[in-house]
Amino acid sequence: MQRFLGLFHHELGMALRRKGLWIAYGLLFLFHTVLLFSPPPLGEMIKGEVISSRMAWPVAGRFLVAVNVFFPVVAGILSADRMRRDVRLGLRELQESSLLSRPVYVLAKYLAALAACLFPLFLWVMAIPAVMVALGRATADILLAVPVAFLAITVPAFAFVVAFSLACPMVMPPSVYQILFTGYWFWANFIPPQLFPTLNGTLLTPSGIFALQAFFDGPGRYTPADAFLNLLVLGLCIAAVLLLLERLLQRQARHV
Amino acid sequence: MIEITGLTKTYGRGSKTTHALRGVDLRIGSGMFGLLGPNGAGKTTLMRILAGIVNPSRGALRVEGHDLTTEAGKRAVKSVLGYLPQELGMYLELTAAQFVDYMAILKGLDEPRERKRRVAAVLDMVALQDAADRKIKGFSGGMKRRVGIAQALVNDPKLLIVDEPTAGLDPEERIRFRNLLVNLAVDRTVILSTHIVEDIGQTCRDIAVLAQGRILFRGTPAELTEAAGGHVWNVTSSRLEQPEPGLTIVSMLHLTDGIQYRLVGPRPEAFPLAEAARPSLEDGYVWLMKGAPQQR
Amino acid sequence: MKMKSAAWRYSWITYRRDALWFPPALWVLFIVIVSIMRHPAIRFNLARGYLGFIVPLISGIMAAYAVLDDPALELRFATPARAGQTLLAPLGLIVAVQTACALSFQLFLLVLKVDLSPLGGPLGVQLAWFLPALSLIALGTAGSLAGAQTSLGAFLVGAVWLVQIMMKSWLEANAKYLHLFLGVLVPRDPDLALNQCLLLAGSIALLSFSWALLHRQERFL
Numbered sequence: 001m002q003r004f005l006g007l008f009h010h011e012l013g014m015a016l017r018r019k020g021l022w023i024a025y026g027l028l029f030l031f032h033t034v035l036l037f038s039p040p041p042l043g044e045m046i047k048g049e050v051i052s053s054r055m056a057w058p059v060a061g062r063f064l065v066a067v068n069v070f071f072p073v074v075a076g077i078l079s080a081d082r083m084r085r086d087v088r089l090g091l092r093e094l095q096e097s098s099l100l101s102r103p104v105y106v107l108a109k110y111l112a113a114l115a116a117c118l119f120p121l122f123l124w125v126m127a128i129p130a131v132m133v134a135l136g137r138a139t140a141d142i143l144l145a146v147p148v149a150f151l152a153i154t155v156p157a158f159a160f161v162v163a164f165s166l167a168c169p170m171v172m173p174p175s176v177y178q179i180l181f182t183g184y185w186f187w188a189n190f191i192p193p194q195l196f197p198t199l200n201g202t203l204l205t206p207s208g209i210f211a212l213q214a215f216f217d218g219p220g221r222y223t224p225a226d227a228f229l230n231l232l233v234l235g236l237c238i239a240a241v242l243l244l245l246e247r248l249l250q251r252q253a254r255h256v
Numbered sequence: 257m258i259e260i261t262g263l264t265k266t267y268g269r270g271s272k273t274t275h276a277l278r279g280v281d282l283r284i285g286s287g288m289f290g291l292l293g294p295n296g297a298g299k300t301t302l303m304r305i306l307a308g309i310v311n312p313s314r315g316a317l318r319v320e321g322h323d324l325t326t327e328a329g330k331r332a333v334k335s336v337l338g339y340l341p342q343e344l345g346m347y348l349e350l351t352a353a354q355f356v357d358y359m360a361i362l363k364g365l366d367e368p369r370e371r372k373r374r375v376a377a378v379l380d381m382v383a384l385q386d387a388a389d390r391k392i393k394g395f396s397g398g399m400k401r402r403v404g405i406a407q408a409l410v411n412d413p414k415l416l417i418v419d420e421p422t423a424g425l426d427p428e429e430r431i432r433f434r435n436l437l438v439n440l441a442v443d444r445t446v447i448l449s450t451h452i453v454e455d456i457g458q459t460c461r462d463i464a465v466l467a468q469g470r471i472l473f474r475g476t477p478a479e480l481t482e483a484a485g486g487h488v489w490n491v492t493s494s495r496l497e498q499p500e501p502g503l504t505i506v507s508m509l510h511l512t513d514g515i516q517y518r519l520v521g522p523r524p525e526a527f528p529l530a531e532a533a534r535p536s537l538e539d540g541y542v543w544l545m546k547g548a549p550q551q552r
Numbered sequence: 553m554k555m556k557s558a559a560w561r562y563s564w565i566t567y568r569r570d571a572l573w574f575p576p577a578l579w580v581l582f583i584v585i586v587s588i589m590r591h592p593a594i595r596f597n598l599a600r601g602y603l604g605f606i607v608p609l610i611s612g613i614m615a616a617y618a619v620l621d622d623p624a625l626e627l628r629f630a631t632p633a634r635a636g637q638t639l640l641a642p643l644g645l646i647v648a649v650q651t652a653c654a655l656s657f658q659l660f661l662l663v664l665k666v667d668l669s670p671l672g673g674p675l676g677v678q679l680a681w682f683l684p685a686l687s688l689i690a691l692g693t694a695g696s697l698a699g700a701q702t703s704l705g706a707f708l709v710g711a712v713w714l715v716q717i718m719m720k721s722w723l724e725a726n727a728k729y730l731h732l733f734l735g736v737l738v739p740r741d742p743d744l745a746l747n748q749c750l751l752l753a754g755s756i757a758l759l760s761f762s763w764a765l766l767h768r769q770e771r772f773l
Contacts, residue, residue, distance in 0.1 A: 020704040028711065073714055077707045175706065176574050179613045182710040183606065186717060307630045310770040327767070331632050339630035345623035347566040358562040359624075362631040368558065407627065 003100050007108035008115075015082065015116030024074045025120045032070070036063075036128065051138035059138075060129075060145035061216025064153040065208045067125065069190070071154075072161045072206075075117040076181040079165035080174040082113045083245070087170075087252075096253050106166075106246045114162045118155065125150055152215055152227075153208035156234050160206040161185075163238040167245040203233040258284040258306070258415070258445065263315035265301050265469075276301040278469040279315070288441035290460030290477075291449040292541065298469040299449040300342055303419045306447065307339045319415060335364055338413030342420045344404045348393035352384050352403050355392060359407040371410075378406040382436065398429035405436065416446045422455055434459050457537040465544055473544055477537050484520060484535035484543035491517045491527045500526055504542055521546065563641045568621060571614045571646065578606060579653045583660055595666045603654055603681040604671075604736030609713050611650050612688025616696045616705030618642035619766070626773055635766035639759070643689060654681050672739045680735035683751045687732055688713065690758035697765040700772055 015021065051059050086092050095105060129146045132138040161181075168177045188199040189207040199205060203226075212218035214227035222230075265277040276298045293299050304310040305317065308330035316325070320336070323329040346355055356375045365371040379388050382402040387395070392403060401421060408416060418437065422430040437446055438459050450456060456463055457477050465473040465480070473480055488506075494514040503521035520542045524530050535543075582602040586595050619642060622628060628638060658677070661668060671677045688709050696705030716723065716732045723731040724738055731737075734747045741747070765771070 018701075020699055020701045020707070023699060023704060024707045024711075027708075031715070069718060070711060070714055073710050074707060077710050078703050081703060173568070173574075175568075175571070175613055175617045175702075178706045178710060179574070179610055182609060182613070182713060186714060190718065304770070304773070309626065309629045309773065311768075334630060334632040337630060339627065341626045341630070343626065345626060347624060350562075350566060354562070354565070357558070358566070359627065359631065361559045361562065362628060362633040364632055 004104045004108050008112045011109055011112030012115050021078055029124050051142055053139050053141040056141035056145040058217040060149040061212045061218055064149040065212045067154055068157045068208045071121055072157055075158050075161045076165050077178045079113045079162050080169045080177050083166040084169045102246050102249050106242055110166055114159055117158055152211045156231055157206040157208055159238055160234050163241045167241045170248055203230050206234055259318045261316040264313045266313045275469050280471055286445045288446050288460045290456035290463040292456050293466035297466040299466055300419055303417050303449050307417055308334050336414040338408035338416040340404045340408045340418040340421055346392050351389050351391055353388040356407045356410050360410040363411040374410050378409045382406045398425050414444050416444055419449045453538045453541050480540040481535050481537045484540040487520055487543050488533045488535045488539045489519045489524055489530040490533045491530045506542055567645050575610050575649050575653050599661050599666055600736055604733055607650050607654050607681050608684035608688045611646055611685040612692040612709035613706045614646050615689040616692035617702045620696055620702050629769040635763055639763055639766055650685055679748055683748050684732045686755045687751050690755040693762045694758040697762050
């Protein structure tokens with residue numbers, strides 16, 4: 001446990017100290033904030049009326065699904081080198097010679113990379129409703145709705161993305177992964193299935209659309225059971241990817 | 257001839273400022289010049305400034321009359337420069353000959369026949385002629401370093417800068433390197449930057465010691481050695497002891513009848529039978545560093 | 553600035569392997585998909601997708617790695633090689649590889665009788681993919697060099713690519729001069745020529761910025 005916490009703490013610190021992370025988020029925050037507070041149809045989240053208690057949950061859900069359009073790109077691209085970095089810097093040999101077990105290593109790195117991607121985003125995601133409440137544009141209920149929506153919609157998406165972003169660059173160059181990931185993110189989440197075969201609308205969709213429709217009154221037909229199944233499938237994918245990553249590291253260590 | 261006046265380099269701002277070089281003054285003539293100092297002294301920063309890669313924050317710097325603070329001056333120096341950096345990055349998929357050939361092209365050796373001749377000559381100089389057509393990926397650390405020195409020599413430079421060239425090499429490779437550098441210094445300026453005292457002592461007539469961005473010593477190895485005269489002691493003790501403050505243990509040897517210490521500092525009062533020893537260059541360096549301001 | 557043919561040869565040999573095999577791999581993938589699909593409209597959309605969106609995305613992210621991923625960067629900086637050469641050699645290879653892929657793809661489409669004339673004449677078709685690719689190359693390069701990190705350039709390319717696609721309707725109505733993909737999506741737009749001039753000017757500006765940044769070599773060590 002100590003080794004896990006120690007590694008998590010250091011990895012999180014290193015990831016949060018990357019200026020690239022804050023620059024990337026800063027640019028997206030600016031872009032999204034302008035988008036949010038623009039007049040409709042762009043800023044459809046902020047219409048004329050005050051966001052009442054009744055509207056807080058649907059608005060929170062739509063807000064976080066909108067966050068899931070672009071923000072996972074930060075996670076996907078910037079997490080792509082976190083695992084591979086240890087190989088490149090020659091740290092794997094040191095780590096393998098220590099008491100650190102591989103499953104603990106993989107889990108700590110994964111959770112730290114995930115936390116580093118979620119933390120700045122969470123700050124911004126809470127700042128927006130806080131400002132709206134302060135300006136009298138929303139009731140305080142939104143301050144509860146948004147973190148719950150964050151947990152239900154954003155965290156699963158990022159968890160899914162970060163797992164693949166750690167693992168895939170171990171078997172392909174990071175630049176190739178980043179291209180494939182960007183293309184995948186668009187294809188799998190935003191192309192209508194009527195137009196082209198896509199993962200959009202299947203249980204493998206991490207965009208948060210299941211949770212939005214099931215729990216946040218979003219338009220559509222998905223039920224809570226569908227949403228939980230979607231989360232379960234995503235969770236199984238994450239677990240499978242992390243397990244394969246651990247096996248890959250084991251194989252690499254054997255062939256040194 | 258290299259003339260450095262008031263050279264200063266700082267990184268960062270405010271409370272995070274690092275003063276890598278603080279008003280360094282140096283004149284370096286032809287031959288072998290050694291730059292010694294602990295890790296973090298500013299040696300690599302100085303080497304990179306001389307190589308035209310890093311810009312100084314303040315000060316004047318001329319190499320063979322060219323002003324290294326201007327772009328034109330840098331290009332002029334780079335055309336007669338051979339540089340072997342501390343962290344040597346190479347294209348591992350190339351053969352030794354291909355890599356040196358590529359660097360020769362970047363250095364302006366345009367004529368293919370002459371370039372081929374030079375590549376063969378420098379690989380021969382570093383005893384890699386038999387491995388010229390092997391990929392660098394399969395080379396040992398010492399062989400990679402030799403490829404590094406070969407690319408540094410391919411344009412027959414007037415100024416050769418080698419930064420920590422023997423780090424990680426076995427004793428035989430280190431000796432071979434040192435001898436090669438001394439031969440090269442006959443008709444060019446070779447600046448050897450290292451923290452390995454022995455490399456300096458075996459090769460350089462003219463040295464400077466850099467610490468915390470400042471020149472602490474400028475002179476010959478003999479002068480640095482003499483500075484420790486009367487301050488080096490051999491002591492044999494039957495049990496392990498901490499020396500008194502002000503004394504530095506330079507070496508310890510476990511013998512059958514006790515432990516022999518070599519100490520640098522004032523006469524150890526706890527050991528009246530301490531024998532004065534002839535100082536070595538390493539002792540001189542230690543004695544000099546003892547008197548230097550402490551590293552922050 | 554002259555690049556000797558030998559220098560180009562070495563740039564080619566030392567070039568990142570993924571930058572060489574990955575574009576053709578995607579080329580093959582799209583060739584296969586287009587071959588499988590029979591409907592002319594679907595084939596056209598796939599062709600447009602590959603040329604207009606995929607080629608620029610690959611170009612931009614590869615460009616983000618092109619300069620800073622050089623293992624011998626410090627050695628290169630210590631030679632008289634100019635900043636322009638350091639910049640344009642790897643980018644030139646990216647453009648060469650992508651151009652080869654785009655042109656050969658169009659030859660394949662000719663064989664399959666896929667009509668690309670909705671994208672304009674021969675020049676219009678080439679500009680429709682080349683200018684977005686050049687723009688993202690310039691953006692990826694400038695982003696990486698400005699942040700002294702390859703991932704920042706890659707992020708900028710990915711983010712801009714996604715934003716431009718997702719917000720295409722808004723861009724077409726309100727900011728068409730900033731629309732990277734106007735030539736691919738609305739090739740008959742009356743302001744297309746101006747849009748393309750601005751894309752070209754923007755690319756040149758970003759590449760000039762990258763060139764200026766490369767003079768501050770110590771940032772990248």
